[in-house]
Every structure is written in structure tokens, then in C-alpha cells.
Amino acid sequence: MAQEKEFVRAITPQSEDFSRWYIDTITKADLMDYAPVRGCIVFKPDGYELWEAIQHELDRRFKETGHRNAYFPLFIPESFFEKEKEHVEGFNPELPWVTEVGGEKLEERLAVRPTSETVIGYMYSQWIQSYRDLPVLINQWANVVRWEKRTLPFLRTSEFLWQEGHTAHATKEEAVEETMKMLDVYTEFVESVLSIPVIKGQKTPSEKFPGAVATYSIEAMMKDGRALQAGTSHYLGENFAESFNIQFLDKDNERKYVHTTSWGMSTRILGALIMVHGDDRGLQLPPKIAPIQVMVIPIGPQKTRDRVLPAAQDLVSALRNANIRVKMDDREDYSPGWKFNEYEMRGIPVRLELGPRDLDAEQVTIVRRDTGEKLTAPIDLAAKKVAELLNEIQQNMYDRAVAFKNDRSRSANNIEELETIVRTEHGFALAGWCGDDACEAKVKEVTGATSRNIPFSPPEHMDTCVNCGKPAKHTVWFARAY
Amino acid sequence: MAQEKEFVRAITPQSEDFSRWYIDTITKADLMDYAPVRGCIVFKPDGYELWEAIQHELDRRFKETGHRNAYFPLFIPESFFEKEKEHVEGFNPELPWVTEVGGEKLEERLAVRPTSETVIGYMYSQWIQSYRDLPVLINQWANVVRWEKRTLPFLRTSEFLWQEGHTAHATKEEAVEETMKMLDVYTEFVESVLSIPVIKGQKTPSEKFPGAVATYSIEAMMKDGRALQAGTSHYLGENFAESFNIQFLDKDNERKYVHTTSWGMSTRILGALIMVHGDDRGLQLPPKIAPIQVMVIPIGPQKTRDRVLPAAQDLVSALRNANIRVKMDDREDYSPGWKFNEYEMRGIPVRLELGPRDLDAEQVTIVRRDTGEKLTAPIDLAAKKVAELLNEIQQNMYDRAVAFKNDRSRSANNIEELETIVRTEHGFALAGWCGDDACEAKVKEVTGATSRNIPFSPPEHMDTCVNCGKPAKHTVWFARAY
Numbered sequence: 001m002a003q004e005k006e007f008v009r010a011i012t013p014q015s016e017d018f019s020r021w022y023i024d025t026i027t028k029a030d031l032m033d034y035a036p037v038r039g040c041i042v043f044k045p046d047g048y049e050l051w052e053a054i055q056h057e058l059d060r061r062f063k064e065t066g067h068r069n070a071y072f073p074l075f076i077p078e079s080f081f082e083k084e085k086e087h088v089e090g091f092n093p094e095l096p097w098v099t100e101v102g103g104e105k106l107e108e109r110l111a112v113r114p115t116s117e118t119v120i121g122y123m124y125s126q127w128i129q130s131y132r133d134l135p136v137l138i139n140q141w142a143n144v145v146r147w148e149k150r151t152l153p154f155l156r157t158s159e160f161l162w163q164e165g166h167t168a169h170a171t172k173e174e175a176v177e178e179t180m181k182m183l184d185v186y187t188e189f190v191e192s193v194l195s196i197p198v199i200k201g202q203k204t205p206s207e208k209f210p211g212a213v214a215t216y217s218i219e220a221m222m223k224d225g226r227a228l229q230a231g232t233s234h235y236l237g238e239n240f241a242e243s244f245n246i247q248f249l250d251k252d253n254e255r256k257y258v259h260t261t262s263w264g265m266s267t268r269i270l271g272a273l274i275m276v277h278g279d280d281r282g283l284q285l286p287p288k289i290a291p292i293q294v295m296v297i298p299i300g301p302q303k304t305r306d307r308v309l310p311a312a313q314d315l316v317s318a319l320r321n322a323n324i325r326v327k328m329d330d331r332e333d334y335s336p337g338w339k340f341n342e343y344e345m346r347g348i349p350v351r352l353e354l355g356p357r358d359l360d361a362e363q364v365t366i367v368r369r370d371t372g373e374k375l376t377a378p379i380d381l382a383a384k385k386v387a388e389l390l391n392e393i394q395q396n397m398y399d400r401a402v403a404f405k406n407d408r409s410r411s412a413n414n415i416e417e418l419e420t421i422v423r424t425e426h427g428f429a430l431a432g433w434c435g436d437d438a439c440e441a442k443v444k445e446v447t448g449a450t451s452r453n454i455p456f457s458p459p460e461h462m463d464t465c466v467n468c469g470k471p472a473k474h475t476v477w478f479a480r481a482y
Numbered sequence: 483m484a485q486e487k488e489f490v491r492a493i494t495p496q497s498e499d500f501s502r503w504y505i506d507t508i509t510k511a512d513l514m515d516y517a518p519v520r521g522c523i524v525f526k527p528d529g530y531e532l533w534e535a536i537q538h539e540l541d542r543r544f545k546e547t548g549h550r551n552a553y554f555p556l557f558i559p560e561s562f563f564e565k566e567k568e569h570v571e572g573f574n575p576e577l578p579w580v581t582e583v584g585g586e587k588l589e590e591r592l593a594v595r596p597t598s599e600t601v602i603g604y605m606y607s608q609w610i611q612s613y614r615d616l617p618v619l620i621n622q623w624a625n626v627v628r629w630e631k632r633t634l635p636f637l638r639t640s641e642f643l644w645q646e647g648h649t650a651h652a653t654k655e656e657a658v659e660e661t662m663k664m665l666d667v668y669t670e671f672v673e674s675v676l677s678i679p680v681i682k683g684q685k686t687p688s689e690k691f692p693g694a695v696a697t698y699s700i701e702a703m704m705k706d707g708r709a710l711q712a713g714t715s716h717y718l719g720e721n722f723a724e725s726f727n728i729q730f731l732d733k734d735n736e737r738k739y740v741h742t743t744s745w746g747m748s749t750r751i752l753g754a755l756i757m758v759h760g761d762d763r764g765l766q767l768p769p770k771i772a773p774i775q776v777m778v779i780p781i782g783p784q785k786t787r788d789r790v791l792p793a794a795q796d797l798v799s800a801l802r803n804a805n806i807r808v809k810m811d812d813r814e815d816y817s818p819g820w821k822f823n824e825y826e827m828r829g830i831p832v833r834l835e836l837g838p839r840d841l842d843a844e845q846v847t848i849v850r851r852d853t854g855e856k857l858t859a860p861i862d863l864a865a866k867k868v869a870e871l872l873n874e875i876q877q878n879m880y881d882r883a884v885a886f887k888n889d890r891s892r893s894a895n896n897i898e899e900l901e902t903i904v905r906t907e908h909g910f911a912l913a914g915w916c917g918d919d920a921c922e923a924k925v926k927e928v929t930g931a932t933s934r935n936i937p938f939s940p941p942e943h944m945d946t947c948v949n950c951g952k953p954a955k956h957t958v959w960f961a962r963a964y
Contacts, residue, residue, distance in 0.1 A: 033605065033608065033609075035554065035555040035601070035605070036555075036559060036562070036601065036604055037555045037557045037558075037559060037592065037601075040555040040557065041555075042552065042553065042554050042555065042605055043552055043553035044552055045550035045551065045552050045620065047552075048550075048551050048552045048553050049550070049551070051553075052551065068527035068530075068531070069527065069530050069531070069534065070524065070525055070526055070527050070529075070530045071524065071525035071530050071533075071643065072517065072524050073517040073518075073519045073522040073523075073524070073641055074556075074594075074625055074627065074641050075519045075522065075578075075641070076519075077518060077519060080518070092584065093584040093585075094583075094584060095583065095584060096557075096580045096582075096583045096592070097580060097581065097582045097583070098578045098579060098580050098581075098594065099579065099580075099581045099582065100578075100579045100581065101576075101577065101578045101579070101629045102574065102575045102576060102577060102629060103575075110519065110578070112556075112580065112594070119517070119518065119519075122518055123515065123517070123524055126515065127515075138527065142625075143556055143624075143625065145556065145557075147583045147584060159555055159556050159557070161553065
């Protein structure tokens with residue numbers, strides 16, 4: 001028990017300092033390390049494995065909706081950026097430039113991609129000639145670089161990993177439909193696989209992607225009440241088509257610009273996963289994404305090992321046969337107590353303990369990570385019971401996150417109330433907005449909160465602008481954000 | 483038939499101009515396009531899908547041999563390169579440098595990684611303290627950049643995709659064992675999945691990886707008799723451990739340097755796949771790696787469509803149930819002849835034709851891409867027959883490549899003979915070598931051939947140096963190479 005207490009103390013409690021809790025948790029769970037390059041991290045195997053699981057789930061969904069993967073170059077010639085005015089203004093401050101190779105200066109500087117609309121736009125202009133070539137539905141898995149001023153592991157790093165979908169369509173309607181479809185794909189993935197409830201909505205003009213006509217996002221609430229943008233989908237209109245001359249001959253024999261979209265989800269989603277579900281014991285992973293769903297730990301005195309180990313191995317086989325991702329830790333130089341703490345900290349959803357007394361009773365002890373609850377099940381029904389339990393945990397983690405978010409969300413009728421909500425109550429504030437950029441800027445200045453999005457389904461509609469009191473054009477979620 | 487002939491003419495015959503054949507083939511099969519950045523290509527969906535299949539196969543093998551994936555930064559500080567002398571000399575001429583970000587000059591230039599031994603070595607020095615931390619078995623899937631003078635799609639591009647394994651071990655023995663194990667993993671993959679026979683051996687000192695103690699490679703013969711290095715595995719000794727101070731406290735309580743290895747396979751393997759199996763009709767994909775193994779094409783006059791289509795659909799289902807990757811092309815605006823050519827050009831291993839006469843006979847017509855042979859099978863046995871045939875094609879493609887390679891390989895007793903082999907016979911020459919760099923350089927100067935490797939199992943041992951006539955220390959394969 002002494003060991004256990006000491007262990008728990010090693011992670012700063014969330015209530016004491018949430019930022020420290022976050023860094024303690026991701027460090028102790030061995031998800032990442034700081035790289036020797038400003039703002040960059042190393043994704044260690046346990047962290048990268050989570051990203052691989054996310055990739056696997058997303059990639060399947062992209063392919064099921066008709067998309068194919070491709071790969072475009074890392075470097076983008078400077079002249080490409082200048083073709084879309086908003087785009088270059090938005091990204092210029094963050095661009096790293098390759099200016100020389102070997103010993104020689106390049107004639108044209110090359111940007112390291114922060115996103116690929118420009119170079120992909122150029123390629124699409126080569127590939128698309130006729131309506132028969134449309135739609136083009138392509139996704140890319142890649143690294144991108146944005147030299148941010150303040151960085152935080154996973155959430156905001158100079159280099160990060162992501163996928164970026166880029167599609168081209170004959171009509172606005174089709175492109176908007178695609179934009180919404182992919183927002184739905186993200187929503188379904190984040191809610192059902194990561195157990196994270198999100199708010200779907202449209203970004204205000206000041207928060208939209210540079211070069212987009214409209215940006216849609218899903219926003220999640222972290223345990224400190226801050227928002228995290230978990231995925232975005234952009235309708236780019238004809239903006240990039242005009243900049244890169246992506247035209248096609250339509251059925252009516254007219255040359256037209258295509259309508260494009262782009263949509264992305266990045267490794268910052270790992271930050272959300274950690275900050276939505278983690279607690280003072282460390283990580284909590286929803287079963288559907290957990291690389292290891294169940295850890296089997298044989299217990300009891302040394303002399304019973306010969307009896308317990310084969311039974312534990314059988315248990316592992318039974319679970320594996322039921323397609324449960326299971327591992328056993330039968331190391332002798334670590335105590336059961338140490339292991340219990342270790343795997344709770346690493347967020348493994350279920351622990352099975354098997355000792356001589358369990359064997360006498362032909363049962364196994366099951367411990368849930370989400371509630372800490374201890375159960376028992378007959379050994380021969382263990383696989384079935386655990387499979388059910390994993391579903392239950394998945395749902396419970398989602399329900400709990402929904403309750404937390406709802407608890408911390410309420411409407412604000414004026415800017416003082418909004419400030420109280422985001423600063424004192426650490427939550428999301430629903431407020432009316434007249435549509436004026438200045439009012440949005442004022443909210444940010446006074447409260448530190450930014451507009452998250454204009455939700456598709458707000459719990460209520462707000463009538464007056466939270467800043468100027470004029471009639472509201474939109475009902476907006478405001479929050480302090482990562 | 484007119485259509486067909488015209489189509490075939492569109493690919494330059496191999497015998498006429500192998501380089502043009504290569505470019506024609508990869509362009510027409512829609513595998514890639516040139517990017518607007520010097521020496522870079524875009525991997526189009528059909529090309530990238532082949533890389534995904536390769537990744538899938540390799541990744542499984544890496545995990546089965548105990549490796550885990552991680553991700554390290556794209557940028558490497560200049561000072562890191564200078565720590566390993568051979569390494570910096572080898573890579574410096576090809577390094578792109580990031581010198582500014584946004585508007586500001588960086589204090590230290592950042593190289594875009596050409597390979598990651600240095601930055602990974604630095605991280606390992608942080609992670610490894612004790613023999614308990616060893617071995618470290620990590621792989622990374624990443625993009626890398628080497629600004630080569632002459633580029634060729636897939637084979638040599640400024641940016642390419644690859645995996646790089648990086649491991650650290652307590653002893654030389656373990657590290658050498660790892661080096662050989664991964665060379666074997668590559669060999670097994672390339673031979674059994676890609677149907678490409680390879681020569682395993684050790685690189686001569688002048689051809690080894692900059693910073694390695696020893697480099698081992700697998701070398702394949704393309705259809706023009708040139709060699710392509712398909713994968714390499716390096717024993718790095720304590721070189722990088724010393725440069726980055728990767729030390730551990732051993733069981734005997736002594737601080738020691740680790741022994742490291744690295745091993746990589748890249749998208750250039752796609753070039754090998756194309757140049758080993760392709761012919762004047764286009765690509766030929768071995769069944770195990772082909773994204774689509776079977777294309778079903780309904781044939782016959784329009785009025786029989788209602789009868790043929792459902793039967794073709796049933797055929798597709800039957801094959802799919804037998805885990806065969808199958809697609810149907812039932813488009814009406816393309817003729818069967820056009821489709822036959824199209825899918826032969828794209829290298830799909832098997833074509834099934836189904837028309838009213840086939841249905842009358844309760845059979846299906848099967849056409850092999852590798853031999854052109856036409857067979858028939860009873861419809862209800864089609865799945866079984868095709869599954870067998872795919873195995874047969876896989877083996878036949880391998881056997882054929884072995885025969886080709888053996889046919890084009892022979893020993894050379896002097897430099898003139900060596901030149902005849904590599905320049906006139908377009909093959910590989912086995913020759914004795916005294917071990918002197920100057921003799922190796924002379925062979926290259928006179929014949930254009932480089933030493934490929936010192937094979938582990940040469941067909942014969944050569945006694946005298948092909949250049950100076952002194953006693954040979956090694957028997958070496960020489961060839962002109964990509």
C-alpha cells in the first residue's frame with residue numbers, strides 16, 4: 001500500500017494544477033518525450049500506438065465513403081502560397097522555409113507544408129479536365145509543420161501528424177454535402193470510438209480556415225472546462241479553383257471552376273482523449289481505442305504460481321479467442337500492487353486478477369478502470385462477461401463525458417456572466433452574437449474566451465448580442481480553448 | 483482489335499527503350515505524376531495503394547519480430563550531424579536546410595531528415611540507462627529528403643517514403659543478430675510477396691552506409707539487367723552510441739556503449755516491382771500484393787445483359803467470400819476489348835470473362851496476366867480454381883524472375899569480360915576482388931558497374947581480382963545499378 005500511495009502522489013492532482021497533471025500523465029504513461037527541436041515532440045511507442053489505432057479507424061471510414069489515399073510533396077514553392085491571398089496571410093507567420101540545399105541557395109524558397117491545399121490544387125488543375133473526372137476524393141496521411149508561438153505536447157506542436165482530405169466537385173451542392181458528410185464521419189468516430197461528445201457547428205468568419213468559404217468544426221470539452229477543436233471540415237468554394245485554375249468542361253459544354261473541400265484531424269485528438277477521460281490516477285482509454293483492453297495479473301503466494309499461471313494463460317486464450325485485446329503481466333519482480341497502479345495509470349479499461357482463492361471459487365476478479373468497481377465472474381464465462389463489460393465501459397465513459405459537459409455549459413446573457421462561466425465555473429457559455437467581428441473580439445479581450453462555433457442544434461436560441469445588446473444573428477458557444 | 487493495337491503501341495516496347503517503357507508504364511497505369519518541386523513526385527491513388535499494401539505486409543512482420551512504431555521529428559539540428567563524421571560527409575551534399583521561419587532567421591539551421599540515426603541516437607541516450615532498458619526495438623514510417631542530382635520516379639526522388647528501423651542492444655552479438663534478422667525479413671517479404679528473387683550480401687566499404695560498421699543489402703535484377711538495391715540493414719557498432727553518448731549500466735555494473743542497428747526499405751521498391759515483372763503490355767502485379775487480384779468483365783451483346791449481369795455479380799460474391807480481392811467492370815461505355823487491355827496494363831493478375839455462351843456452358847473464362855493463357859472452369863468451382871491459380875501465378879512470376887536473373891548472371895575473369903557482361907549482355911558479373919578500393923573504382927570507371935554486394939552464397943568462389951589479378955579476398959557481384 002505504501003508503494004501505491006507514493007505512486008498516486010507522483011501525478012499532480014487535476015484540481016491542484018491541470019496543466020501539470022496533463023504533462024505528468026503523458027510523461028508517466030510514456031506517450032511522448034520532448035524532441036531537441038523547438039516545439040517538437042517524439043511520439044513514443046505507447047503514444048504512437050494510439051495514433052495508429054485512430055488512423056486505422058479513420059482510414060476505414062474514409063475508404064467506406066469512397067476516398068482513396070495519395071501522397072503529395074512536403075515542400076511547396078513560395079509562389080504557390082501567393083496565389084490565395086487569405087491563405088498566405090494566415091499561414092505565413094508560421095512557415096519554415098528551406099532556402100538552401102547542400103551548399104547552394106535555391107532560386108525559389110520552399111515552404112515546409114502547413115497544409116496542402118495549394119500544391120494539391122495545382123495537381124488537380126492538371127488532373128481535372130471534364131465532368132467525367134469528378135468528383136476527386138483523395139485523402140493524405142502526412143506530417144505538417146506550423147511554427148506556433150506557444151506549444152504543448154500533442155495539442156500544439158511545431159510538427160504534427162494528421163490526415164487531410166481534399167476533394168473536388170462539379171457543383172456547390174455536392175461540395176457542401178461532402179463537407180458535411182466528413183464532419184459527420186468525424187463526429188461518429190469521436191463520439192462512438194473515443195467516447196467524446198462534441199458540439200457540431202460552423203466557425204465564425206474570424207475563426208475560419210484561411211481561404212475557406214465556410215469552416216465547420218466539432219468542439220469537445222476538456223476536464224478543465226476548456227474547449228478543444230477536434231476536427232474541421234471546410235467548404236472552400238471556388239477560391240482555390242480560381243487561384244490554381246482548376247476548371248472542367250461540364251455536361252453543358254461550359255468550362256467551370258470546381259468546388260473544393262478539405263477536412264482534417266490531427267494528433268491533437270490524442271490530447272482530447274487524455275484530457276476528457278483522464279483522472280488523478282492517470283489515463284483512461286475507451287475500450288474501442290485501447291491497444292490493450294484487458295490486463296491479466298496472476299496473484300497469490302509464490303508456491304501457488306504453478307497452479308495459477310496455467311489458469312491465467314487459459315484465461316488469456318479464452319479472451320483472445322473472443323477478439324479481446326488482452327495481455328498478461330506475470331513478471332515476478334513487480335508486485336501485484338505495483339502492476340495495479342501501473343495499468344490504471346496507463347488507462348487499460350479492465351484488469352483481471354486471478355489467484356488461488358479465485359481458482360478455488362472457479363471465478364476471476366474483474367476491476368473496471370472507469371469506476372474502480374470490483375466484480376467477479378465464473379472463469380468459464382469470463383470472456384463473455386468481459387466483452388459485455390467493455391461495451392458498458394465504452395458507453396459509461398461517453399455518458400459521463402456528456403454529463404460533465406452539460407453540467408459545465410449554460411447560457412450567458414451578458415459579458416460579465418460569460419466571464420463568470422468561462423473563468424470561474426470553467427465551462428462553456430452559450431450566447432447571442434450580432435455578427436459583428438468587434439463584439440466577438442471584445443468577448444475575447446474581456447473574458448479570454450473565443451467563439452467555438454455556431455452550433456447546428458443549440459440547446460436554446462439567444463436573442464441579443466452578449467456584448468452590444470443588439471438583436472443576435474447567431475447563437476454561439478464561447479469558451480477558453482486549447 | 484484496332485483499339486487494342488493502338489493501345490499496345492502507346493507503351494514503348496522494353497526492347498526499344500527501357501527507360502521510356504518504364505515512364506510510359508507508370509504514367510499510363512496512373513501510379514504517379516511529377517510534382518512542381520524538383521525531383522519530387524506525387525503518389526497517385528493507384529501508386530499509393532501499392533505502397534499501403536507493402537506497408538501492411540512489412541509492418542506486420544516488424545511487429546511479429548518484436549518491434550514497435552514511433553515517430554521522431556522531421557527536422558534535425560545542424561550540430562547533430564556534425565557528431566558523426568562519416569555520416570555528415572555522406573549526407574551533407576544532399577541536405578535541404580531550413581534557415582528561417584516566418585520572417586526570422588533561425589539561430590541554428592535545421593536539416594530536413596535524410597535518415598534519422600542522429601536524432602534517434604540523441605533520444606536513445608535519454609531513454610537508455612540500464613541493461614534493463616535494452617534492447618530498444620523501434621521502427622518509424624516517415625518521409626525523408628535527399629536532394630539527388632539525377633532523379634527517376636520511385637527509384638530516386640528528392641522526397642521519398644520509407645520505414646527506418648533503429649535498434650539498440652547490449653552486445654555486438656545481439657546487434658549483429660538483429661541486423662541479419664531484418665535482412666532476412668526483407669528477403670522473405672520481397673521474395674514471397676513481391677515474387678522478386680534477391681541476392682543477399684555485404685556491401686563493400688565504399689558502398690556502405692555513412693557511419694555504419696557494416697551494411698548488408700538485398701539486390702534484385704531489373705528486366706534491363708540493372709541492379710536495384712531493394713533493402714539495407716546496417717550494423718552501426720558503437721559509432722552512433724559514442725557520438726551521442728548512449729551508455730548503459732550493464733549487469734556487471736560497468737558503463738558501456740550500446741550497439742545499434744538501422745534498416746530501411748523505401749518506395750523505391752515500387753520501381754523494382756514494376757521493372758522486374760512488367761512487360762510490353764504494362765504492369766504485372768504478383769497476386770499477393772495486387773490491390774485487385776481479379777477483374778470480372780461481363781461480355782456479350784446488350785440484349786443478354788439482364789442474364790449475364792446477375793451471374794457476374796454472383797461470381798464476384800463467390801470470389802469475395804473466398805477472400806479474393808475482386809472487382810467487376812460492368813460499364814457500358816467501354817468495350818470489353820478496351821477493358822481487357824486496360825486491366826492487363828494495370829497488371830491485375832487474373833481476368834474473368836463471363837458471357838452468354840459461358841453461361842450456356844455453365845463455365846467462366848479465365849485469363850492469366852502472367853502467361854496470357856485462357857482457361858475455363860465450371861462456374862460453381864470458379865472461386866476455388868481462381869484461388870489455386872493465384873498461388874500458381876505468384877510462384878510462376880517468382881520462378882520466371884529467378885530464371886531471368888540466372889540467365890543474365892555469370893562470372894567474369896577479367897575486366898573486359900566484366901564489361902561485356904554488364905554492357906553487352908546486360909547482366910550481373912561475379913568477380914574476384916582483392917579488397918582494394920582502387921580496383922573497385924577502376925571497374926566502375928571502365929565498365930560503369932558498381933559492386934552490388936559480397937554475396938553470402940555465391941554460385942562459385944573467384945580466386946583472383948578482376949582488375950589487378952592478385953589473390954581475391956572476396957567474390958563480388960558487379961552490375962550497373964539504379
